[in-house]
Amino acid sequence: MKNVIVGQSGGPTAVINSSLLGVYRTAKERGADNVYGMVHGIKGLIDGKVVNLSEVLTCDLDMDLLKRTPSSFLGSCRYKLPEPKEDGNLYKKIFAFLDKLQISAFLYIGGNDSMDTIKKLSDYAEQTKSEIKFIGVPKTIDNDLAVTDHTPGYGSAAKYIAATVKEIIRDGLVYDYPVVSIVEIMGRNAGWLTAAASLAGGEDCEGVDGIYLPERVFDVDKFVADVGSLLKANRSVVIAVSEGVKIADGRYVCELAEHVDYVDAFGHKQLAGTARYLAGRVACKYGVKTRAIELSSLQRCASHIMSRVDMTEAYNAGGAAVKAAFEGRSGQVITLKRVSDDPYMCITEPAPVGLIANIEKKVPPEWITEDGRGVTSELKHYIFPLIQAEIEPLWVDGLPRHIRLMK
Amino acid sequence: MKNVIVGQSGGPTAVINSSLLGVYRTAKERGADNVYGMVHGIKGLIDGKVVNLSEVLTCDLDMDLLKRTPSSFLGSCRYKLPEPKEDGNLYKKIFAFLDKLQISAFLYIGGNDSMDTIKKLSDYAEQTKSEIKFIGVPKTIDNDLAVTDHTPGYGSAAKYIAATVKEIIRDGLVYDYPVVSIVEIMGRNAGWLTAAASLAGGEDCEGVDGIYLPERVFDVDKFVADVGSLLKANRSVVIAVSEGVKIADGRYVCELAEHVDYVDAFGHKQLAGTARYLAGRVACKYGVKTRAIELSSLQRCASHIMSRVDMTEAYNAGGAAVKAAFEGRSGQVITLKRVSDDPYMCITEPAPVGLIANIEKKVPPEWITEDGRGVTSELKHYIFPLIQAEIEPLWVDGLPRHIRLMK
Numbered sequence: 094m095k096n097v098i099v100g101q102s103g104g105p106t107a108v109i110n111s112s113l114l115g116v117y118r119t120a121k122e123r124g125a126d127n128v129y130g131m132v133h134g135i136k137g138l139i140d141g142k143v144v145n146l147s148e149v150l151t152c153d154l155d156m157d158l159l160k161r162t163p164s165s166f167l168g169s170c171r172y173k174l175p176e177p178k179e180d181g182n183l184y185k186k187i188f189a190f191l192d193k194l195q196i197s198a199f200l201y202i203g204g205n206d207s208m209d210t211i212k213k214l215s216d217y218a219e220q221t222k223s224e225i226k227f228i229g230v231p232k233t234i235d236n237d238l239a240v241t242d243h244t245p246g247y248g249s250a251a252k253y254i255a256a257t258v259k260e261i262i263r264d265g266l267v268y269d270y271p272v273v274s275i276v277e278i279m280g281r282n283a284g285w286l287t288a289a290a291s292l293a294g295g296e297d298c299e300g301v302d303g304i305y306l307p308e309r310v311f312d313v314d315k316f317v318a319d320v321g322s323l324l325k326a327n328r329s330v331v332i333a334v335s336e337g338v339k340i341a342d343g344r345y346v347c348e349l350a351e352h353v354d355y356v357d358a359f360g361h362k363q364l365a366g367t368a369r370y371l372a373g374r375v376a377c378k379y380g381v382k383t384r385a386i387e388l389s390s391l392q393r394c395a396s397h398i399m400s401r402v403d404m405t406e407a408y409n410a411g412g413a414a415v416k417a418a419f420e421g422r423s424g425q426v427i428t429l430k431r432v433s434d435d436p437y438m439c440i441t442e443p444a445p446v447g448l449i450a451n452i453e454k455k456v457p458p459e460w461i462t463e464d465g466r467g468v469t470s471e472l473k474h475y476i477f478p479l480i481q482a483e484i485e486p487l488w489v490d491g492l493p494r495h496i497r498l499m500k
Numbered sequence: 501m502k503n504v505i506v507g508q509s510g511g512p513t514a515v516i517n518s519s520l521l522g523v524y525r526t527a528k529e530r531g532a533d534n535v536y537g538m539v540h541g542i543k544g545l546i547d548g549k550v551v552n553l554s555e556v557l558t559c560d561l562d563m564d565l566l567k568r569t570p571s572s573f574l575g576s577c578r579y580k581l582p583e584p585k586e587d588g589n590l591y592k593k594i595f596a597f598l599d600k601l602q603i604s605a606f607l608y609i610g611g612n613d614s615m616d617t618i619k620k621l622s623d624y625a626e627q628t629k630s631e632i633k634f635i636g637v638p639k640t641i642d643n644d645l646a647v648t649d650h651t652p653g654y655g656s657a658a659k660y661i662a663a664t665v666k667e668i669i670r671d672g673l674v675y676d677y678p679v680v681s682i683v684e685i686m687g688r689n690a691g692w693l694t695a696a697a698s699l700a701g702g703e704d705c706e707g708v709d710g711i712y713l714p715e716r717v718f719d720v721d722k723f724v725a726d727v728g729s730l731l732k733a734n735r736s737v738v739i740a741v742s743e744g745v746k747i748a749d750g751r752y753v754c755e756l757a758e759h760v761d762y763v764d765a766f767g768h769k770q771l772a773g774t775a776r777y778l779a780g781r782v783a784c785k786y787g788v789k790t791r792a793i794e795l796s797s798l799q800r801c802a803s804h805i806m807s808r809v810d811m812t813e814a815y816n817a818g819g820a821a822v823k824a825a826f827e828g829r830s831g832q833v834i835t836l837k838r839v840s841d842d843p844y845m846c847i848t849e850p851a852p853v854g855l856i857a858n859i860e861k862k863v864p865p866e867w868i869t870e871d872g873r874g875v876t877s878e879l880k881h882y883i884f885p886l887i888q889a890e891i892e893p894l895w896v897d898g899l900p901r902h903i904r905l906m907k
Contacts, residue, residue, distance in 0.1 A: 105674050133676040158704075164670035171675065256804055256899050263571035263902060264801035267512050268578065269540040274797075297902045369773075389793045390681075394671035397663055397805060400898065480898040491807065491887040492663050495670060495704045 095124055096195045097415065099146075100131035100138065101165035102172075102203035102210070106234050106246025107253075107396045108407035110159045110166045112202045115411025116230070117146050118156070120198070123419055129194060132498070134170035135201070135210055139187060143194070149498060158496035160404060161486055163394035166498055174210045177217050184217050191225055198226045198418035202411070204233040204244075208426055208450040215424030215446070226418040229426035229446050230410050234393045236285035239452040240444050241428035245410050246393075248403030248479035251289035253395040254278060254388060255480060258301060258333060259293040261386060265329035266299075273320055273330045273375050274384045276301075277368035279392050281337040284308050284456045286392065288468045289476055290333035302330045307337035308456050309465040311346055313374065319466060320375050336367050336387075346370060397493045401482035406439060413441035437478035502531055503602045504822065506553075507538035507545065508572035509579075509610035509617070513641050513653025514660075514803045515814035517566045517573045519609045522818025523637070524553050525563070527605070530826055536601060539905070541577035542608070542617055546594060550601070556905060565903035567811060568893055570801035573905055581617045584624050591624050598632055605633045605825035609818070611640040611651075615833055615857040622831030622853065633825040636833035636853050637817050641800045643692035646859040647851050648835035652817050653800075655810030655886035658696035660802040661685060661795060662887060665708060665740060666700040668793060672736035673706075678788045680727055680737045683708075684775035686799050688744040691715050691863045693799065695875045696883055697740035709737045714744035715863050716872040718753055720781065726873060727782050743774050743794075753777060804900045808889035813846060820848035844885035 097120040101109055113130070120128045130149075132142040144167070150156055159166060177184050191199065201211050208229045215227035231238050236247035258276055265274045278287040284306025294300020302323050305311060323330045338346050347366035350373075368385035376383045410427045417425055425443040432438050460472040486493030504527040508516055520537070527535045537556075539549040551574070557563055566573060584591050598606065608618050615636045622634035638645050643654035665683055672681045685694040691713025701707020709730050712718060730737045745753050754773035757780075775792035783790040817834045824832055832850040839845050867879040893900030 105671065136676060162670065163667045164674045168676060169674045252898060257798060257802075259899060259902070260570045260801040260803060261797065263569065263904070264512065264797050267571045267576045269543065269575060292899065295897070295899075297904060384797060386796045386798070387794060390668065390671050390791060391664060391793070391798075394667040395664075396667060477897070482898065483895055485892075488890055490702070490884070491659060491889065492666060492699065492702075495666070497670070497673075497704060 095197050096127045096129065097125045097198045097200065098129040098131060098143065098191065098194065098196045099200040100134045100202065101167045101169050102134040102201060102207035103169060103233065104393060105163065105165040105169060106232055106393055107163055107249035107399045108245055108404045109202055109232050110162050111404045111407040112230050112232060112245060112411035113166055114156055114159050115408035116200050116415055117150065119412035119415040123415060130167040133168040134172065135174060136170035136172040137168065138190065139183065141190060144498065155496055158487060158494055161396055161484065161493060162495040163396035166496070168498070171206070173206060174213050176213065187214070188221070188223055196225055198228065198415065200228050200230060200411070200414045200418065202230040202232050204231070204235070205238055205449060205451050205453065208446050211426065212424060212446045212450045218423065226421065226423040228414040228418045228422065228443070229449070230414045231426060231428065231449070232407070234286060235280055235283055237283040237453045237455070238449050239454045240448045242431040242439065243429055243479055245403060245407035247285060248400040248406070250286055250392050251292070251476055252400045252480035253392055253398050254286060254289040255292035256398055257388065258290045258331070259298050262293060262298055262301065262329070262331050265331050269328070271324055271328055271381045272384065273324070273332070273372065273381055274386060275332045275334060275368040275372050277336050277385065277387045278333055279388065280307060280335045282307055282453055282455065284335050287333050287335040288456060288472055291468050291473050292476060292480065301333050302327065303332040303466045304468055305332070305334045305338055305466065306456055306461060307335045307339065308458070308461060310341050311338035313340065313346065313349065313371070316371065317374050317378050321379060324379060324381065334367060334371065338367060397486050399484050400480045401484045402479055404484055409441055413443070417443045434474070502604050503534045503536065504532045504605045504607065505536040505538060505550065505598065505601065505603050506607040507541045507609065508574045508576050509541040509608060509614040510576060510640065511800060512570065512572045512576060513639055513800055514570055514656035514806045515652055515811045516609055516639050517569050518811045518814040519637050519639060519652060519818035520573055521563055521566050522815035523607050523822055524557065526819035526822040530822060537574040540575040541579065542581060543577035543579040544575065545597065546590065548597065551905065562903055565894060565901055568803055568891065568900060569902040570803035573903070575905070578613070580613060581620050583620065594621070595628070595630055603632055605635065605822065607635050607637060607818070607821045607825065609637040609639050611642070612645055612856060612858050612860065615853050618833065619831060619853045619857045625830065633828065633830040635821040635825045635829065636856070637821045638833060638835065638856070639814070641693060642687055642690055644690040644860045644862070645856050646861045647855045649838040649846065650836055650886055652810060652814035654692060655807040657693055657799050658699070658883055659807040659887035660799055660805050661693060661696040662699035663805055664795065665697045665738070666705050669700060669705055669708065669736070669738050672738050676735070678731055678735055679791065680731070680739070680779065680782050680788055681791045681793060682739045682741060682775040682779050684743050684792065684794045685740055686795065687714060687742045689714055689860055689862065691742050694740050694742040695863060695879055698875050698880050699883060699887065708740050709734060710739040710873045711875055712739070712741045712745055712873065713863055713868060714742045714746065715865070715868060717748050718745035720747060720753065720756065720778070723778065724781050724785050728786060731786060731788065741774060741778065745774060804893050806891050807887045808891045809886055811891055816848055820850070824850045841881070
């Protein structure tokens with residue numbers, strides 16, 4: 094028996110299900126008897142929650158819907174596997190269950206935390222002479238993984254952001270009085286998503302008037318003054334700002350608001366509110382109409398506007414992971430390697446998972462303009478190919494059709 | 501000479517430019533020599549700001565882009581024309597300018613405030629024996645105009661809302677722990693837009709768990725308790741709430757927050773914050789993860805996901821306005837009349853503009869469920885045909901292409 098198991102972990106992307114499909118189809122084509130899905134990732138696996146994917150993806154239409162369905166089809170988790178020495182029984186339980194299912198390859202689609210899971214399991218397998226192969230498939234809208242040129246999921250989020258910001262820019266110019274629109278974009282520590290707002294500008298669009306990334310220290314007073322200068326020359330000012338911008342003392346900008354936003358059940362401070370705080374400061378100072386626009390979770394689930402380049406790469410990364418496992422590799426992650434810029438060409442390449450696990454890749458300083466209010470053309474050229482081409486929703490009764498695991 | 505002038509007024513919709521195109525093409529086909537556009541509506545006209553549309557729409561491609569461009573191509577204004585007795589000189593100025601341009605028909609695309617403009621100008625024309633005809637073209641995402649079955653602009657906003665909420669519902673189920681998502685939707689006094697969230701539910705989607713319209717008094721404690729009940733049976737709870745919900749004493753829910761959000765330059769309180777306030781209340785009470793999602797201005801400018809039914813009706817309303825004016829009518833507005841539900845068929849029909857001006861149409865009480873937490877199937881059947889069919893963006897370099905007046 095050659096069985097495969099696959100899981101999805103961490104925050105979803107618009108194309109995380111394309112990677113799942115890449116795993117499923119490639120495994121089947123390469124002779125897997127059964128392809129199981131972990132329901133809610135490794136956490137579900139520990140609880141014995143798996144599905145046989147052939148039972149839930151019953152026809153080609155299901156698979157085409159899967160590519161177009163937002164969120165993680167199998168469900169996800171945020172779970173840090175303990176070290177074997179901390180909980181050896183847990184590892185025994187996991188491997189016993191995998192052996193029971195006659196698993197030969199374990200694929201995990203996730204970000205840097207999930208790659209840590211792959212590393213621990215593959216190390217354990219090596220120590221215990223298990224023959225199960227463990228391969229990671231990268232995924233994150235944040236694009237903050239090391240080694241890989243970019244991450245599946247980033248291109249679609251970037252396309253959504255650029256398209257939406259472009260619409261906001263047109264909308265901002267509708268009246269004959271000044272309007273300041275501040276668009277808050279995801280990215281706690283890395284500014285890749287916020288940088289995508291730069292692509293809105295072009296022949297038919299004025300572009301944004303400022304881009305503020307978390308890689309640079311944020312100065313609120315300077316920001317307000319910058320907007321003031323922009324208002325002298327422009328009727329509409331549109332600013333893209335990362336949710337994660339911090340002032341010199343290390344506090345997030347959204348923490349400066351007088352009211353205390355609640356802390357969530359996990360003790361994480363709710364970050365949303367940066368744009369709102371800044372809009373309030375601008376409104377008070379200049380008496381102009383302001384708008385705070387949070388793109389919120391729409392950035393990661395807007396599967397009605399996906400990048401086909403991104404989708405294809407996500408699918409290929411899933412397929413390459415199966416291939417790597419079937420060829421006997423383990424403890425590796427599939428990376429994307431850009432082999433050419435003109436024309437854009439990108440291949441998959443396995444790399445040791447330890448190079449990616451728990452590491453965050455930020456926007457390099459040389460891709461941020463000296464004044465800290467924009468990004469360079471190099472950064473725009475880097476993102477540009479990743480948002481290209483489209484994949485249409487399957488429209489049913491006026492809405493994009495999805496597929497779900499539980500009916 | 502048979503010249504026509506057209507203006508756009510009030511907040512934009514995704515299809516307001518389709519109405520503009522309907523006016524332009526129909527006027528040209530019916531023999532207009534020149535079709536002028538008011539830049540920023542009647543306010544721009546008063547300042548002598550007009551463009552000859554033939555000079556800015558130079559080819560068929562321009563016109564196809566116009567249909568797909570968000571915001572108001574000509575620019576808009578929020579301006580209440582004074583009565584002739586308050587400022588007779590203003591009327592003389594306007595009519596002198598229209599006569600100079602040899603205008604025979606004046607078309608104005610807007611909401612109930614804009615219909616007031618049409619009423620005043622046509623009344624004045626009648627009194628002063630001017631032969632200029634004044635016709636209104638309805639437009640608003642809010643769907644709050646009287647007489648007309650629905651308004652051009654509503655269907656596309658409803659489609660965007662239903663599609664987005666559907667994505668949010670999938671996203672909310674991604675983890676194995678409880679999440680409450682509160683989606684704040686436009687509509688200060690009328691709940692039509694919020695009601696559109698009901699269309700998300702169907703074969704492939706659980707639908708929203710609650711819909712709260714401004715037509716009903718809102719009880720915050722009851723709301724929090726309702727969410728608590730929902731959390732017992734559902735891992736993910738998704739609620740659609742109008743930005744305009746008010747408690748029994750008449751205050752908006754967002755005014756209950758301890759911090760004071762700023763008042764804008766026009767003295768309007770900033771309403772955004774209802775979802776955030778409610779999410780905070782829920783998080784404090786139940787310790788669950790909550791998300792406040794404001795659809796903000798994306799609801800009115802998301803031209804990348806338009807309803808083709810809406811677009812066609814918007815175009816037809818523009819064309820019908822020209823026809824009515826050329827046939828000698830004045831002081832009228834084009835309404836949409838649903839002549840059949842199965843199959844859906846809708847025609848245009850002129851009506852006296854006084855029946856629409858300054859009147860707000862709310863969701864009828866019988867279309868809201870008794871418990872005030874949802875809408876009836878009649879309301880869903882009413883909206884359903886309005887979100888049907890699609891019009892693809894013209895994708896250039898990975899983004900929807902637009903057209904703008906000023907290069």
